Amino acid sequence: MNVSSPSMRVGLGWDNHRIAAGRPMIIGGVSIPCEFGFEGHSDADILAHAITDALLGAMALGDIGMHFPDTDPRWKGADSMVFLRHAAELVRQKGYSIANIDSTVILQKPKLKDFREPVRENLAKVLEVPVEAVSVKFKTAEKVGPVGEGLSGEAQASVLLLKN
Numbered sequence: 811m812n813v814s815s816p817s818m819r820v821g822l823g824w825d826n827h828r829i830a831a832g833r834p835m836i837i838g839g840v841s842i843p844c845e846f847g848f849e850g851h852s853d854a855d856i857l858a859h860a861i862t863d864a865l866l867g868a869m870a871l872g873d874i875g876m877h878f879p880d881t882d883p884r885w886k887g888a889d890s891m892v893f894l895r896h897a898a899e900l901v902r903q904k905g906y907s908i909a910n911i912d913s914t915v916i917l918q919k920p921k922l923k924d925f926r927e928p929v930r931e932n933l934a935k936v937l938e939v940p941v942e943a944v945s946v947k948f949k950t951a952e953k954v955g956p957v958g959e960g961l962s963g964e965a966q967a968s969v970l971l972l973k974n
């Protein structure tokens with residue numbers, strides 16, 4: 811095996827944003843109708859941020875804040891699909907393809923399962939992969955802890971890359 815350019819690379823991502831009334835709730839680039847949403851400098855798309863970090867992590871290219879600092883006015887209110895598209899482009903530039911992505915959004919409310927297909931389809935389109943390569947799961951936090959009490963939401967993602 812070539813240790814500097816292995817045939818497979820794995821990445822892990824996690825994100826967490828505070829919930830606030832009147833903020834948009836964007837998950838995987840899809841707008842979820844809800845009276846509350848996520849606070850953040852960008853559009854605070856927890857799922858997009860977790861997947862972006864998983865892609866950057868798989869390539870050992872740092873993290874989302876390094877590429878898109880939240881102190882930069884350019885990213886105020888930014889569409890997180892820009893971050894995701896950039897990370898996928900870096901993967902391709904390094905000669906890898908995304909084999910599959912698995913992810914979990916942990917949010918007490920609202921119910922998200924009816925949005926699974928639009929979210930998967932949007933992520934697949936932005937990442938330029940088949941929809942079968944993108945898994946999105948939803949969990950409550952069983953009303954325990956900050957997520958369970960509706961104070962915040964979390965997302966986790968893992969990705970497998972294959973060398974072209």
Ligand code: C5P
Pocket residue numbers: 916917918919920921922923924948949950951952
């Ligand atoms: O957290 P729990 O295991 O009770 O979630 C049960 C199901 O509810 C999940 O498998 C998921 O399909 C759905 N769910 C959802 N939206 C959430 C949390 C869970 O649609 N915010």
Ligand code: MG
Pocket residue numbers: 825826827850854855856859
């Ligand atoms: Mg974030």
